[in-house]
Amino acid sequence: MARENNFKVELQTQPSSKILNQHETAPRHNSWSLNMLLRRLRATEGKKDDKFSNILDAVGEFGTFQRRLVALTFIPNVLSAVFMFADLFMFTAQKPYCNASWILAVGPNLSEAEQLNLTLPRAPNGSFLTCLMYLPVAWDLASIIQYGLNHTESCHDGWIYPETKQRSLINEFDLVCGKETSTETVQTMFMAGLLIGSLIFGFISDRLGRYPTILLSLLGLIVFGFGTAFVNSFHQYLFFRFAVSQALVGYSISSTSLATEWLVGDHRAHAIILEHCFFAVGVMFLTGLAYSLPHWRMLFLLGGAPVFSFIFYIWILPESPRWLMMKGKVEEAKQVLCYAAGVNKKTIPLSLLDKLQLPGKKMDKASVLDFYNNRHLRKVTLVMGCVWFTVGYSYFTLSFKLKDFGVNIYFRQVIPSIMEVPARLCCIFLLEQMGRKWSLIATLFQGTMMCLLILIIPSELKSALVLMVVFGEFSMAASVTVFFIYTAELLPTVLRATGLGLVSLAWAAGAISSLVLISQNLTLLPVFLCLTSAILALSLCSLLPETQDQPLSDSLESYPLQFRNTGEDTMSDDTLYDDAAEEVVKNTILNASVMKLDTDILPSSSQPTEADRKDD
The missing domain is CATH 1.20.1250.20 (MFS general substrate transporter like domains)
Incomplete structure (x- = not known):
């Protein structure tokens, strides 16, 4: 409110004719300032009706x-x-291998690397395959090491992740090999x-x-x-x-x-x-x-x-x-x-x-x-x-x-x-x-x-x-x-x-x-x-109205009117004043608004006398 009152006082200190003459001689880019001025004036008027x-x-x-x-x-x-x-x-990222812990029954002292080497088939490049394992057999450890395993099948006892240090959803719920x-x-x-x-x-x-x-x-x-x-x-x-x-x-x-x-x-x-x-x-x-x-x-x-x-x-x-x-x-x-x-x-x-x-x-x-x-x-x-x-x-x-x-x-x-x-x-x-x-x-x-x-x-x-x-x-x-x-x-x-x-x-x-x-x-x-x-x-x-400095609409009864007024304001704000007559019209609106603000905020006892006007 204080900012608006200061704005009104600033307008009062300038005669309306002076404002009109200044604007008529201003360059084209000053129309943007006029638009902002008019928007603030309309916002001041609209705010009077906004109880909230x-x-x-x-x-x-x-x-x-x-x-x-x-x-x-x-x-x-x-x-x-x-x-x-x-x-x-x-x-x-996870790299899963089939869980082949069955071999621990015949070789309980095997390291993890030895388990993988004996129970998992290898790809042509020498790496272990992630979704296949050798079929378990009822042999002793020496026979498995000597003859090796040949028949493969898909993982059926879950997966292990020896190269992973972080626990994620992938190794928590085994979202691998088709899942x-x-x-x-x-x-x-x-x-x-x-x-x-x-x-x-x-x-x-x-x-x-x-x-x-x-x-x-x-x-x-x-x-x-x-x-x-x-x-x-x-x-x-x-x-x-x-x-x-x-x-x-x-x-x-x-x-x-x-x-x-x-x-x-x-x-x-x-x-x-x-x-x-x-x-x-x-x-x-x-x-x-x-x-x-x-x-x-x-x-x-x-x-x-x-x-x-x-x-x-x-x-x-x-x-x-x-x-x-x-x-x-x-x-x-x-x-x-x-x-x-x-x-x-x-x-x-x-x-x-x-x-x-x-x-x-x-x-x-x-x-x-x-x-x-x-x-x-x-x-x-x-x-x-x-x-x-x-x-x-x-x-x-x-x-x-x-x-x-x-x-x-x-x-x-x-x-x-x-x-x-x-x-x-x-x-x-x-x-x-x-x-x-x-x-x-x-x-x-x-x-x-x-x-x-x-x-x-x-x-x-x-x-x-x-x-x-x-x-x-x-x-x-x-x-x-x-x-x-x-x-x-x-x-x-x-x-x-x-x-x-x-x-x-x-x-x-x-x-x-x-x-x-x-x-x-x-x-x-x-x-x-x-x-x-x-x-x-x-x-x-471009079809949307401007809402800056506009009161909020509360009910549907006032919404169409508020939308229409805002849309008209937006069109006037977005239009460049190429015609001098349009500038005069806008200045007339501005001067009328200034005079209205004068009567709104100044008590009758403080109105300027005729002598004061002549001095100005």
């Missing part, structure tokens, strides 16, 4: 309560990264869980609230994340990974909705950006654990143990007041707001609290069918879903592209994670200077150029290709962050979590498509599809 923005200003825009809320959403993101990417370190399972297959199952969880938890969050959905998601992390360390079979492992992925997407949707509805302005964007930075830190933490721990179960035990500390969220996590209002729980919303103001050592005027009334259309009348019935909501959701599919597909395709260049698994995770932190922090500057839509277009365009360079650079220039892939991941990480913020602001409160679930479904579908194509060992097709889909996403982004 006024109340949150009284609560404190970013006081102790909001900082505590943001910190509470940061911590689980570190563990979310551990649970999400743990599969990448579960399938370390092989790739990382891509397991991650496809994981993404299928994300896909289903997006629908389930988005609906639950809008029905039951952000607070219970977050608690349910954290319970899922405890049971299915930490509990993965105790599975007894590979099928159980797949089920637990399928279940924990649903808890992860449930937490992501609900925590984003909660932060969006509690914070205002730039604080909202900064909180989500930092939340994603902590996710990248979690990937680095996971990589360090995987490198230092020799057993896959220890990875889940040590990496997942901190999840038990989230039990105290039951007592300190707040509910969203916007969601409470849309649900018709006015008194509970007032209590939560008063508690937040008390933590910030602020007082909410009773006149503001009294303005909170039951919404015209309760939340129980909003359903997932509104994404089809509401024309504006349907258009936005379809466009967002297409862009989310592209971002999910491109992000995973570039992540797995490093595998083709023979980059070590640990470097494949650490280097992009280190790059993602500055990528996400750069979004702060982009969002402040360019707005949501143009920031998304800029990051997608950079990712598109990286995909194009990957296609045209010769395969012999391996270092250059690796660099392009890393910068492509840099761009896509920034796109993910911008679009998460953008999507949460575009959707109304009554269906915000459900909408985030639907677009997360599209993101998971893109990731699954990427994994399927990668498993086919195709070289250029996945990257070519990255390029074409990114170009399509760029064209679709």
